[in-house]
Amino acid sequence: MPASPVRPATPGVTPDVTCADAGCAGFTASRRRVLGGLALGGLTTITGSTVVTMSGAPALAAEADDDSVLVVLSLRGASDGLSLVVPHGDPAYYAARPRIAVPSDRLVAKDGFFGLHPSFTPLLPMWEARELAAVHATGLPVANRSHFAAMEELEDAAPGSPERSGWLNRLLGESGESRAVEGVAVGGGAAPTSLFGEEPILSYPTLAGATLAGDKPSDSRRTRRTALERMWASDGSRMGRAVQGAMSAIEDLRVGAAQANNAASYPRSDLGSALATVAQTLRGDLGTRLVTVDHGSWDMHSNLGTLAGGRLVGMADTLAASLAAFFDDLGSVRDRVTVVTISEFGRRVAENANLGLDHGWGNAMLVAGAGVSGGRYHGRWPGLQNTTDADLTVTTDYRSVLAEIVAARFPGASLPQVFPGFTRERVGVMTGQ
Structure with a gap:
């Protein structure tokens, strides 16, 4: 089966326009209320460090009863699933990694074949409570070792399809509603491909930092907002409704920002800060249902290291401690939240000369929180080979997870x-499935 090509830009289609200074896009929303009116198609406004991407689709009037939340945590750079979820029962693992293999006697949540990296000790209570599971040998159906091409293919999740949107944006379109901040990318930079599409999304690094472009914290008169209100308040056009909606969206984020930010209880890292903001957003009860967070880089061609030091142990420590703090921070909304980790591909089975691992294929995914059939390792194990170019073969398409x-x-x-x-295909990582 040939690899699915990365789709080129569609000829004649103009990329999204950034119009921060014009305040030209937004959406009408208020806390726990649905959107009103139409948003502008194909325009993006950057409101301070916040991005609001709008579609031309009309708002829907119904609010779903289901308040489930999915957080997609992307391990950028291709994490090594064989180090995080260790197949200690496969002798080829230790033969292929004489210097960097995780010792069997140091593993946690260990069964007769698999065990978790010892950095995951903070997550053991969730494993024992059956709120955390792992799925091994997952990934793209055909190997793709290009970071950018694999990420796009992974986040589109529609190889060979004419769809030009991400799978999470398509899921937003299936929700039957358009609520305030329903789809959110938390962290620095642009929103990921998985959220790209017609449905409105928000992107921000912190709730407290969300503001309209041109607003100055020192301006108590809020000159920028006042000017926009005078210009557009009585304008019933699509542009007018969009500008009014952008201002309303910022007010919603301020409601969320009134929730306690417990970042001090997280590791001091970009991931800790981002997950603290996600928890703050969810406790604000704004209607957020789909969230993306990035954590990287996991691209460890050299100095992946051992338990005594190196790049991986520090990254794994941060990942596990941040997730544990996040679930503790959720409070009463914890039973609504499911987290899944994903990475563009895995690493080779055999270590290289630089105490690292080169680009591979199969990987492991972690699933935690509500609805998880936890305390178990899922998936079909293909077996490993101790050769220079051997990969972990994918037996479970990541889309099945x-x-x-x-x-x-x-x-x-x-x-x-x-x-x-x-x-x-059935994976069994979720109860009732």
């Missing part, structure tokens, strides 16, 4: 719409 989560947590969504042309 995502589709099972969607089916369990968003049962009203159409899987053929979210994952066009794909028929999922």
Whole structure:
């Protein structure tokens, strides 16, 4: 089966326009209320460090009863699933990694074949409570060792399809509603491909930093906002409604910012800060349902290291401690939240001369929180080979994991719409699936 090509830009289609100074896009929303009116198609406004991307689709009037939340945590740079979820029962693992293999006697949550990296000790209570599971040998159906091409293919999740949107944006379109901050990318930089599409999304590094472009914290008169209100308040056009909506969206974020930010209880890292903001957003009860967070870089061609030091142990420590703090911070909304980790591909089985690992294929995914069939390792193990160019073979298409989560947590969504042309296989990582 040939690899699915990365789709080039569509000829004649103008990329999204950034119009921060014009305040030209937004959406009408207020706390726990639905959108009103139309948003502008194809325009993006950057409101301070916040991005509001709008579609031309009309707002829908119904609010779903299901308040499930999915957080997609991307381990950018291609994490090594064989180090995080160790197949200690496969002798080829230790033969292929004489210097960097994780010792069997140091593993946690260990069964007769698999065990978790010891950095995951903070997550053991969730494992023992059956709120955390791992799925091994997952990934793209055909190996793709280009970071950028693999990330795009992974986040589109529609190889061979004419769809030019990300799978999370398509899931937003299946929700039957358009609520305030329903789809959110938290962290620095642009929103990921998975959220790109017609449905409105927000992107911000912190709730407290969300502001209209041109607003100055020192300006108590809020000159920028006042000018926009005078110009557009009585304008019933699409542009007028969009500008009014952008201002309303900022007010919603301020409601969320009134929640305590417990970042001090997280590791001091970009991931800790981002997950603290996600928890703050969810406790603000704004209607957020889909969230993306990036954590990287996991691209460790050299100095991946051992338990005594190196790059991986520090990254794994941060990942596990941040996730543990996040679930503790969720409070009363914890039973609504499911987290899944994803990475563009895995690493080779055999270590290289630089105490690192080169680009591979199969990987492991972690699934935690609500609805998870936890305390178990899922997937079909293909066996490892101790050769220079050996990969962990993918036996579970990553979309089967995502589709099972969607089916369990968003049962009203159409899987053929979210994952066009794909028929999922049962994984068993979610209860009732």
